[in-house]
Amino acid sequence: MQLLRRFLALDVSRKPSQGQWQPVPSETLQTPQCNPAGLTVTPNPARTIYTIRISSTTFNIQNGPDFQDEVVNSETPVVLDFHAQWCGPCKILGPRLENMVAKQHGKVLMAKVNVDDHTDLDIESEVLAVPTVLAMKNGDIVDKFLSIKDEDQLETFLKKLIG
Amino acid sequence: MGNLIILDMCMCPCSQCHSHDAAQLGRKVAVVDYVEPSPRGTRWGLGGTCVNVGCIPKKLMHQAALLGGLIRDAPHYGWEVAQPVLHDWRKMAEAVQNHVKSLNWGHRVQLHDRKVKYFNVKAGFVDEHTVRGVAKGGKEILLSADHIVIATGGRPRYPAHIEGALEYGITSDDIFWLKESPGKTLVVGASYVALECAGFLTGIGLDTTVMMRSIPLRGFDQQMSSLVTEHMASHGTRFLRGCTPSQVRRLPDGQLQVTWEDRTTGKEGTGTFNTVLWAVGRAPDTRSLNLEKAGVDTSPNTQKILVDSREATSVPHIYAIGDVVEGRPELTPTAVMAGRLLAQRLFGGSSDLMDYDKVPTTVFTPLEYGCVGLSEEEAVSRHGQERVEVYHAHYKPLEFTVPGRDASQCYVKMVCLREPPQLVLGLHFLGPNAGEVTQGFALGIKCGASYVQVMQTVGIHPTCSEEIVKLRISKRSGLDPTVTGC
Numbered sequence: 001m002q003l004l005r006r007f008l009a010l011d012v013s014r015k016p017s018q019g020q021w022q023p024v025p026s027e028t029l030q031t032p033q034c035n036p037a038g039l040t041v042t043p044n045p046a047r048t049i050y051t052i053r054i055s056s057t058t059f060n061i062q063n064g065p066d067f068q069d070e071v072v073n074s075e076t077p078v079v080l081d082f083h084a085q086w087c088g089p090c091k092i093l094g095p096r097l098e099n100m101v102a103k104q105h106g107k108v109l110m111a112k113v114n115v116d117d118h119t120d121l122d123i124e125s126e127v128l129a130v131p132t133v134l135a136m137k138n139g140d141i142v143d144k145f146l147s148i149k150d151e152d153q154l155e156t157f158l159k160k161l162i163g
Numbered sequence: 164m165g166n167l168i169i170l171d172m173c174m175c176p177c178s179q180c181h182s183h184d185a186a187q188l189g190r191k192v193a194v195v196d197y198v199e200p201s202p203r204g205t206r207w208g209l210g211g212t213c214v215n216v217g218c219i220p221k222k223l224m225h226q227a228a229l230l231g232g233l234i235r236d237a238p239h240y241g242w243e244v245a246q247p248v249l250h251d252w253r254k255m256a257e258a259v260q261n262h263v264k265s266l267n268w269g270h271r272v273q274l275h276d277r278k279v280k281y282f283n284v285k286a287g288f289v290d291e292h293t294v295r296g297v298a299k300g301g302k303e304i305l306l307s308a309d310h311i312v313i314a315t316g317g318r319p320r321y322p323a324h325i326e327g328a329l330e331y332g333i334t335s336d337d338i339f340w341l342k343e344s345p346g347k348t349l350v351v352g353a354s355y356v357a358l359e360c361a362g363f364l365t366g367i368g369l370d371t372t373v374m375m376r377s378i379p380l381r382g383f384d385q386q387m388s389s390l391v392t393e394h395m396a397s398h399g400t401r402f403l404r405g406c407t408p409s410q411v412r413r414l415p416d417g418q419l420q421v422t423w424e425d426r427t428t429g430k431e432g433t434g435t436f437n438t439v440l441w442a443v444g445r446a447p448d449t450r451s452l453n454l455e456k457a458g459v460d461t462s463p464n465t466q467k468i469l470v471d472s473r474e475a476t477s478v479p480h481i482y483a484i485g486d487v488v489e490g491r492p493e494l495t496p497t498a499v500m501a502g503r504l505l506a507q508r509l510f511g512g513s514s515d516l517m518d519y520d521k522v523p524t525t526v527f528t529p530l531e532y533g534c535v536g537l538s539e540e541e542a543v544s545r546h547g548q549e550r551v552e553v554y555h556a557h558y559k560p561l562e563f564t565v566p567g568r569d570a571s572q573c574y575v576k577m578v579c580l581r582e583p584p585q586l587v588l589g590l591h592f593l594g595p596n597a598g599e600v601t602q603g604f605a606l607g608i609k610c611g612a613s614y615v616q617v618m619q620t621v622g623i624h625p626t627c628s629e630e631i632v633k634l635r636i637s638k639r640s641g642l643d644p645t646v647t648g649c
Binding site for chain 2: 084
């Protein structure tokens with residue numbers, strides 16, 4: 001479901017500095033750290049909200065530090081799937097993408113971000129429509145797409161990311 | 164110069180439009196919004212009461228209830244639908260909640276698109292040009308602006324003097340966000356919130372009781388209000404009239420036991436319910452604003468903010484719009500329009516003021532009530548019985564005939580001046596799709612339509628709406644106002 005305009009502000013060809021998640025400069029609320037959400041890192045076993053790991057190659061982003069560790073600092077390339085409960089196409093794209101990621105045998109990982117839970121992160125990174133999928137390598141955004149893709153297209157996208 | 168802060172406690176749609184318009188007119192705009200969780204812990208995103216805990220989820224749940232009725236009618240029209248059909252609260256709630264969340268997202272993106280800075284903090288005045296809020300992580304935010312608009316809206320009241328009310332009851336802040344069915348429910352109140360909620364709860368098959376202290380829909384035409392409750396009573400909602408609750412206790416099995424006093428008999432009554440929903444009025448959300456630091460005056464009775472016809476408070480550059488304002492209708496569209504006009508006056512060189520006269524509205528009870536203009540009693544009070552003529556009709560919607568639905572309360576009346584050309588003072592319609600019916604007539608009435616002009620308008624057939632242009636029988640004549648067949 002394309003809500004509004006496209007993911008314009010982030011120029012994919014421009015590389016932000018290595019190893020750091022660079023949100024698009026925005027004038028929204030300043031948070032103390034560079035990760036927008038700023039909550040606890042490790043899931044407290046006594047207070048598990050939901051499983052982080054969906055499978056060996058897919059996980060949900062819980063919060064900012066989670067994002068920093070699992071995505072920005074990841075040695076393996078990561079695809080970021082921004083999705084929402086109320087988004088029909090997301091429900092189709094999500095499982096399809098998870099499937100294709102699993103087929104790459106660990107060469108690429110997938111992180112799911114629920115936009116309702118992480119609205120500030122999304123807005124700051126100019127994710128304005130769902131689904132949005134970002135390809136991240138060494139902490140940089142190297143590719144993206146904003147619509148449903150079929151399995152062949154996803155395969156091409158992932159292979160390009162893996163390199 | 165000319166930057167603007169909009170203060171929201173619940174991010175009403177009115178401030179959305181205001182902020183968009185202001186930003187489009189080239190101003191630096193910030194919106195400061197925060198939703199204090201309800202006593203039950205319910206919280207929500209951008210959009211205000213209407214989007215999250217008002218109009219939108221209400222209308223969707225009302226629709227769910229109406230569908231129940233249509234499904235029951237369906238076999239009469241040839242559909243092979245196995246009866247009875249059951250309703251799953253969880254499925255409805257999830258669908259409604261998802262739609263609301265998509266609207267939250269849309270609002271957030273819109274703010275971003277219009278380059279409006281958004282601060283999700285609880286803010287209050289430091290002085291008349293500065294507000295202060297504390298963000299997550301404890302960081303203090305200070306914002307100053309040339310103009311400030313307060314649009315913090317209202318929240319449901321809890322009858323704190325009733326033992327157990329706060330601990331065990333919920334309000335309209337919570338009902339739309341319940342994950343599990345509320346079950347057997349007691350709705351306390353006689354407002355449209357109370358009746359609309361009780362209406363859809365009954366419609367989806369829940370055992371529902373309404374407890375009223377005195378009259379239903381205070382402020383609305385009382386003849387119409389009685390017909391509304393009469394319809395509800397004949398369609399499964401229980402009414403406890405003239406009763407006031409005194410205590411709510413939780414029983415060992417988790418149910419709630421309510422004790423009340425019947426004011427007519429003086430006797431005490433008790434009942435057991437799964438849910439108690441308080442709908443006993445709304446209070447303006449101004450406590451944490453520190454209005455006194457800015458010098459903004461409020462009404463001593465209601466604590467609502469006092470404004471003039473330009474929406475300006477006692478401080479010239481501080482304005483207020485929406486439910487938080489004294490003497491304004493508590494409606495989304497009036498707040499939105501007031502916000503837009505304010506932006507145009509502040510930054511667009513306009514001098515147009517908001518006109519609060521002849522504002523149409525609709526109560527979305529099971530049989531809907533749409534109205535615009537004066538109630539019959541208000542018209543009589545202003546002009547005198549002799550100078551007022553009321554035309555009325557009991558009609559039967561065509562769609563009711565086949566399934567044999569009861570149309571006893573389907574009724575319309577037009578309140579006019581008696582003197583030719585008989586200016587229309589008010590229109591009241593009780594029937595299906597009342598909102599859709601009333602909207603068009605509101606334009607005519609706003610333009611000063613007369614009874615003569617209404618009668619010269621050809622009806623669209625077959626509709627319920629056409630009954631308005633076919634009104635011929637006056638109350639004064641004493642003739643039977645029942646519309647006979649086509």
